Amino acid sequence: MPPLRPSPLAEQAADRLEERIRAGEWPVGGKLPGEVALAKELGVGRSTVREALRTLAAAGMVHSRQGSGVFVTADRPAAGDWAARLRAAELAHVYEVRTMVEVQAARLAAERRTAADLTAVDAALAARRAAGEADDAGFVAADIALHTAVVAAAHNPVLDDLFAQFAPVLRDHLVALVGLLGLREADPHHGYASHEQLVRALHDGDPEAAGRALAAELAATRSRLLGSR
Incomplete structure (x- = not known):
């Protein structure tokens, strides 16, 4: 993927990850790559990736399991989120x-x-x-x-x-x-x-x-x- 524009990085990162989830690259129940891998692909820092993942978690699209990673829970944001x-x-x-x-x-x-x-x-x-x-x-x-x-x-x-x-x-x-x-x-x-x-x-x-x-x-x-x- 091409690097993201300078601002606002976390919002853009969340949008990019959502697009890939919607496209089926990571199906519901599937596990996302780790923070380091995502940061490298998106051309941003790990803190930006964490903020983007929090945004997706709040929309009901992903869930973090301690010690296991981040998993996809829905391919669309929750209605009325x-x-x-x-x-x-x-x-x-x-x-x-x-x-x-x-x-x-x-x-x-x-x-x-x-x-x-x-x-x-x-x-x-x-x-x-x-x-x-x-x-x-x-x-x-x-x-x-x-x-x-x-x-x-x-x-x-x-x-x-x-x-x-x-x-x-x-x-x-x-x-x-x-x-x-x-x-x-x-x-x-x-x-x-x-x-x-x-x-x-x-x-x-x-x-x-x-x-x-x-x-x-x-x-x-x-x-x-x-x-x-």
Whole structure:
């Protein structure tokens, strides 16, 4: 297969895998190749493959069996699946649910984060800072990658799956919103300070500070969403 376009990689990877499942390359009951093999075929990293597989799992198409691999459970997304509901919802409503999910994830992450998690979150924060020089799509992708790293540090696979469903919807809407509201005109690193506070709270192992930092950031964005109507 040809390599995927640069962005958004996980969404494209999920679409490509879904196409191959639909085509019967991996029949229902069959086992998918391992993460390393899929990453090589798609031309992406293993973390991108994992996010794509979470998206397919949430749509009811695959299921991971610990120690055995990932198996195909359906050749079509479940009717009325969660992803479709999210795509049809108003972004302000999505943000209300996102806040409930992510704030709790941040609290858990502050309690459960490992040294590897902190390294990943630090790298994601640095990448978000560097993305201040990128276009709006690149900046939003880096922002979502940081939030994904925080959710992953909570070590709860259900939260991982929920956020994997939010990510594509948020990416599409936020790219448009950043441009519409001119959020980066005065500061190309928009929101960096609040995200830095969140990461510091994770390092400090402070669940309440982590929850407060993220709740304030998401509330500010939701306020802008409502004000843009």
